[in-house]
Amino acid sequence: MKTLLIISWRNIWRNPQRSFVMIVAIMAGLWGGLMAASLAQGLMNQRFRTGVEQEYSHLQIHHPEFIKQDNAKYVIDKREELSNHLDNDELVAAWSGRTIVSGMMGTATLTSGVTIKGIDPEMEAQTTFLDKNIIDGSYLEESARNPVLIGRSLAEKTKTRPGSRIVLTFQDLEGELASASFRVSGVFQTANSYFDETNVFVLKQDIGQYLGKEMVVNEIAIVLNDLDQVSEFARTYASKYPELEIRTWSQLSPQLAFYNELGSTMFMIILMIILMALAFGLMNTMLMSVIERIRELGMLMSIGMSKRRVFVMILLETTFLTLTGAFGGMLVGYTTVHIFQNKGINLGNVGGDSLTDFGFEPIIYPELAPSYGLILPILVIITAFATSIYPALKAIRLKPAEAVRQE
Amino acid sequence: MKTVIKTTNLQKIYNNSVAPVKAVNNISLEFQEGEFTAIVGPSGSGKTTFLNLIGGLDKPTGGEIYIDGTEISTMKESELFDFRLRNIGFVFQSYNLIPVLTAKENVSFIMLLQKRSKAEMEQRATEMLEQVGLSDKLNSRPNQLSGGQQQRVAVARALASKPKFVLADEPTANLDTESAFNLLDIMEKLNKEENITLIFSTHDQRVIERAGRVITLVDGSVSKDEVIS
Numbered sequence: 032m033k034t035l036l037i038i039s040w041r042n043i044w045r046n047p048q049r050s051f052v053m054i055v056a057i058m059a060g061l062w063g064g065l066m067a068a069s070l071a072q073g074l075m076n077q078r079f080r081t082g083v084e085q086e087y088s089h090l091q092i093h094h095p096e097f098i099k100q101d102n103a104k105y106v107i108d109k110r111e112e113l114s115n116h117l118d119n120d121e122l123v124a125a126w127s128g129r130t131i132v133s134g135m136m137g138t139a140t141l142t143s144g145v146t147i148k149g150i151d152p153e154m155e156a157q158t159t160f161l162d163k164n165i166i167d168g169s170y171l172e173e174s175a176r177n178p179v180l181i182g183r184s185l186a187e188k189t190k191t192r193p194g195s196r197i198v199l200t201f202q203d204l205e206g207e208l209a210s211a212s213f214r215v216s217g218v219f220q221t222a223n224s225y226f227d228e229t230n231v232f233v234l235k236q237d238i239g240q241y242l243g244k245e246m247v248v249n250e251i252a253i254v255l256n257d258l259d260q261v262s263e264f265a266r267t268y269a270s271k272y273p274e275l276e277i278r279t280w281s282q283l284s285p286q287l288a289f290y291n292e293l294g295s296t297m298f299m300i301i302l303m304i305i306l307m308a309l310a311f312g313l314m315n316t317m318l319m320s321v322i323e324r325i326r327e328l329g330m331l332m333s334i335g336m337s338k339r340r341v342f343v344m345i346l347l348e349t350t351f352l353t354l355t356g357a358f359g360g361m362l363v364g365y366t367t368v369h370i371f372q373n374k375g376i377n378l379g380n381v382g383g384d385s386l387t388d389f390g391f392e393p394i395i396y397p398e399l400a401p402s403y404g405l406i407l408p409i410l411v412i413i414t415a416f417a418t419s420i421y422p423a424l425k426a427i428r429l430k431p432a433e434a435v436r437q438e
Numbered sequence: 439m440k441t442v443i444k445t446t447n448l449q450k451i452y453n454n455s456v457a458p459v460k461a462v463n464n465i466s467l468e469f470q471e472g473e474f475t476a477i478v479g480p481s482g483s484g485k486t487t488f489l490n491l492i493g494g495l496d497k498p499t500g501g502e503i504y505i506d507g508t509e510i511s512t513m514k515e516s517e518l519f520d521f522r523l524r525n526i527g528f529v530f531q532s533y534n535l536i537p538v539l540t541a542k543e544n545v546s547f548i549m550l551l552q553k554r555s556k557a558e559m560e561q562r563a564t565e566m567l568e569q570v571g572l573s574d575k576l577n578s579r580p581n582q583l584s585g586g587q588q589q590r591v592a593v594a595r596a597l598a599s600k601p602k603f604v605l606a607d608e609p610t611a612n613l614d615t616e617s618a619f620n621l622l623d624i625m626e627k628l629n630k631e632e633n634i635t636l637i638f639s640t641h642d643q644r645v646i647e648r649a650g651r652v653i654t655l656v657d658g659s660v661s662k663d664e665v666i667s
Contacts, residue, residue, distance in 0.1 A: 034543075034550050041538035330534035333495055334548055334595075335523025337516070432495035435530055436486075 035340060039347035042320070043355075050352060053316045057309055057356025058363060061407070064305040065364030068298035069397035070376070075290045075297070076398050078391050081222040082287040085159050087280045088127075088252035089261050092268070095276040097249050103132045104204045107248045108274060116271075117253065122264055124256045125157035128248040130238050134201030136181070136231060138189045145185070145231050147199055149238035149247070158254050161219060161232065168193030168217030177237050178216035182227025186218045193217055199231070204243045211241045222392040298403065306414045309353075313415070317349050317422035328426050329434025338427040345426050349419035350412065357411040361404070368397045442506060442603050442635045443469040443492055449500030450487050450658075461487040463658035464501070469603070472633040474626065476640050476649035484658040485639035486607060492637070493526055493605045494518040506602055523551055527596030527604035527634075531611045533588040535580040541567060541591045542576040548599045566594035570624050586617025590624060597628055603635035610642045622648050 043050045083089065092113070097105035107113065110128070117126045130149030135142050152171040156162040161180070162170040171178050179197060181189075191197060195215045203209045213233060221227055239245045255264060261279045269277045281288035321328070331341060379393040450462040462484045469475060477485050490496035492503055494510050503511045510521060522528075527548075535544045545563040554562075567576055570590040572583075580588050589609060596604045606625075610618040626648055629636050638645055646652055654662035 034547070038536065038538060045538060326532065326534060327536065330528075330530060331536075332519070333493070333522065333528050333530075334551075335519055335521075335526075336551055337519045340551075432490040435534065 054356040058360035060305045061360025062364045067301045069368045069399045071297040073396045073398040085221045087283045089255045090253045092251040093276045124254045126253045127154040127158040129250045130247045131249040132201045137198040141189045149235035164219040165217045166220045177213040179213035180232040183220040184224045184228035209241045310418045313418045321422045321426045325434045325437045329431045332431035342423045345423035346419045350415040353415035439470040444504040447501040451499045460658045474636045475651040476638045479655035483655040525602045527601035529606035529609045531608040540577045545594045566598045570594045606638045
């Protein structure tokens with residue numbers, strides 16, 4: 032076997048130019064594949080993270096009727112008991128109780144439909160890092176009078192900025208129309224411009240006084256220490272609070288669950304396409320190599336080298352050629368990903384800003400799951416084996432007596 | 439003397455589209471141990487086909503071939519691979535060395551396939567290359583050797599595993615006179631010293647003059663079989 036390995040390795044360097052071109056093609060293919068896959072993975076993971084962190088959290092609790100009717104009068108019962116429970120649960124990293132009211136935001140020039148979210152600023156900051164997304168003005172302060180945070184898209188649309196006065200109109204708990212004046216304290220920006228355009232944040236007690244009840248909690252968003260505990264947590268709380276609707280992030284946004292799956296699926300699809308294209312190039316190279324060596328292969332079989340050994344030799348040659356290119360491609364690919372995974376690739380200047388319309392950030396941070404480091408070589412070896420079968424069969428079907436006299 | 443090869447009514451007929459061609463037609467011959475035989479004849483007389491048959495590279499359409507008492511004409515292909523490996527040495531017209539291996543590795547190659555010990559391979563390969571006058575070329579690759587030197591490596595390779603006989607298909611055809619004489623001297627010496635049975639197919643008068651026995655084939659049949667004293 033050792034000699035076969037040596038012969039196979041040396042054989043691929045008989046025609047260094049051809050082997051070099053093939054190796055570079057494999058390297059370039061895999062590098063391209065890894066980059067495309069890592070960008071897709073990074074994009075999907077970012078969307079998943081921002082979606083979970085800034086919009087949905089890991090879980091949300093509502094009154095079942097609130098989900099159906101979207102009416103603020105359906106508040107979460109046993110709020111005190113639930114608060115104590117969440118505060119003392121080791122699985123919980125942070126949580127935030129919110130008042131959720133559908134309404135209209137009016138300025139001197141424009142009116143826009145919004146979801147008004149009444150929050151506790153500190154708890155919200157711990158849960159969704161809303162305070163970190165302030166790009167102009169300041170975060171909600173308890174001491175301010177009727178402060179409101181609006182998204183960048185909404186601010187641009189309504190031509191408002193910190194200090195501007197706006198009027199929020201909504202139904203109170205009795206079903207009567209209520210209006211109140213608020214002053215913009217800050218402008219926030221998330222990766223999702225639609226979210227920014229349709230959500231405003233006010234203090235929970237401020238909205239409560241206009242709704243007719245001091246403490247109205249329609250939604251509790253929860254972040255756990257470990258994302259993998261979500262299902263188990265949901266089951267436990269659902270059995271303790273059967274009167275409430277507890278939904279996980281994947282139930283809240285099946286789209287996010289799809290993105291999460293899509294990242295790894297995209298990797299496999301991109302890689303398969305590239306490997307398939309490379310397989311034909313490889314097969315061509317190996318066929319040429321066999322055809323150029325017909326006399327030598329005839330000699331090897333004449334002197335008694337079994338067909339099995341000839342087959343293995345061709346297989347090893349293909350594998351060496353492929354693996355050399357694959358490891359080179361992986362090295363360059365992983366290095367490139369490593370360079371850009373913290374720095375990011377800014378697509379903002381090439382039309383990437385429109386990505387925010389779909390909830391994606393314009394700066395993509397490529398990511399590769401460590402498991403790909405194992406999957407990739409396995410796929411490459413399978414490709415090499417599959418590719419070598421035809422040339423190897425061609426070699427062993429030669430008739431030694433005829434092959435050895437081939438001119 | 440011991441009979442190494444025996445053929446009985448050996449036949450090889452090729453069925454081409456026009457009419458069947460009798461490439462080998464009822465050849466019954468015996469080759470004794472240590473014989474130096476030249477098989478001669480015009481092109482198309484069946485020399486190469488006959489060599490292919492007794493070398494187990496081709497199957498006869500009729501008759502029998504016995505090598506050291508074992509009939510090989512009925513063997514399966516896989517058995518023939520192993521039989522060739524263990525019993526027959528080949529020298530080809532175009533040298534046919536493995537270009538990526540050194541002279542010593544080329545000579546060791548068959549022994550390696552035979553799974554001989556490393557020490558034995560080392561010793562025998564060095565010894566054989568010394569015998570063919572290439573002790574200073576052990577680590578040279580074929581492209582660093584002249585045609586004559588490459589053919590001497592091929593002879594060393596064929597003989598290194600101590601086969602029962604060596605088949606050489608026009609081994610001097612591509613060599614200049616000096617290299618051809620040099621090669622024949624070596625083969626003659628090894629034939630005598632190691633008592634190896636050598637069978638050449640050749641057109642080369644230089645080879646014919648050295649042979650102890652000359653068999654002439656015409657149209658697939660033996661037309662003359664003379665022992666040269």
